[in-house]
Amino acid sequence: MATSENPAISTVSAEESSGDSYAIETFNLTRRFGEMTAVDHANLRISHGAIFGLLGPNGAGKSTTIKMLTTLLPPTSGTANVAGYDVVKSSTQVRRRIGYVPQILSADGSLTGYENLKLSAQLYGIARAVRKQLIEEALRFMGLQDSARKLVKFYSGGMIRRLEVAQAMLHRPSVLVLDEPTVGLDPIARQTVWERLLELRQDFQMTVLLTTHAMEEADTLCGTLAIMHLGKVAAVGKPQELKDSVGDGATLNDVFSYYSGGQLQEQGDYRDVRQIRRTAKRLG
């Protein structure tokens, strides 16, 4: 395994490592958009079975990192291994092994819950013989069996998110990637999503990578956190380790401010705001 150039990362690999390789490992992962460097030589290692949280202010490079790890965006330089395969050279192999829940509520509103799942099953090449059973299991697991025949546009935000997790786990990925999975959800819906993620990790040894702005989510759900700032990985560690590194009695908010050089940003950029509004509108 290549060693990281960033000394802050030395604490990562401790958690639940099975064997000598990682579920996700990035090597100087970099992405530029014209003059702007969105992700700058990021080195991350995420152990098998970990729940790993990526934190950082808007524009820190979290979403760009997620896009590269899910093969949606090719890196400008550097690369990453996800689920044992290189995201650039073996993107199809990576795609077979990951599940993805995008930031915006993206299940197709003009289809039913069942039809959304069926489409996923077909695109992932799940054999017809087991398709129905897997879909019904996923619906039951996410508590959606009674709404399976309803159009998704009549679902609540929490139900859509649960459906999306069901879609993402249908093919039993070894890595599950979620971009701000609980943004805009009420506390109960958020709790449900957390519980399901923990169970998926338990039942299938899935590795979970998520981005979040919610400090509570980072603190209670994630075993390891990385804080990104200006495209760089500013710090990595367990929540408690990060708090200790900042000072006695520090909260995760303090850690966040310390490493990203400011307060939690409230406003976000125009695009974020537009997306959040649209999501809010869809949810009524």
Next chain:
Amino acid sequence: MTSVKSGAQPNVLAEPPVLWSFFQQTAAIAEVELKKIFRDPTEVLARAVQPVLWLVVFGVVFSRVQGIPTGNVSYLAFMAPGILAQSVLFAAIFYGIAIVWERDLGIVHKLLVSPAHRASFVFGKAISAGFRGATQAVVIYLAVLALGVQVHWAPLSLLGVLFGVMLGSAIFATFSLIIACLVKSRERFMGIGQLMTMPMFFASNAIYPLEIMPRWLQILATVNPLTYLVDALRGLMIVQAETLHSPLVNFTILGVVFLGLSWIAAALYPSLVH
């Protein structure tokens, strides 16, 4: 709560034959699109109004003008396939807007993270555009029947028209997809879509023959796929119509155009989410 552990295994890591999985994925995308049309046919039905107006108002009035050479057939018979091709163009050219919408909703992201072939997204959409186009053909046939235009009713002719309409829809929908991938915003897309439809319609043999066009317009019409669609439909649909090429030549040209556009669209599709 329940645990999801069970005997069923998805086994997606086994690699199925490429062509078979490509076919299945294309069918899955097309099926979803067709479901949406059946659930809300408002748009498809509304699109049928305009071609009927063209035939019943424009066509009937211009039939009284004797200045346009249309060979052995009446002006109404000459323009009917042109209006069918036009309605195919108009129905398909705004198809890309749905892609921009799906991109903003994150649906495109989710499709692209799946291991499905990129081209299956393009082909699936093209097939569903083909079925939407087919509804236009039904409306046009009803209109020409009411207007007393002599059309071929032989099954092979009808099948040929259906094939042409679906291929034409697929071409313009894929073209629309390419524009969507390039502009990535609904506002710009609407502007460009509006900008293209009328010039493509007028720079074709839809409502007047090539021979009365000025030279520069003839050249434009010759590189316009709509011309070949109109020509194919005219030959297959109208009794005693004169055409530029045989249906086979027209369909070959259109087929090549479709494959070329699909190739470009499949290459551009991933850039939607960059």
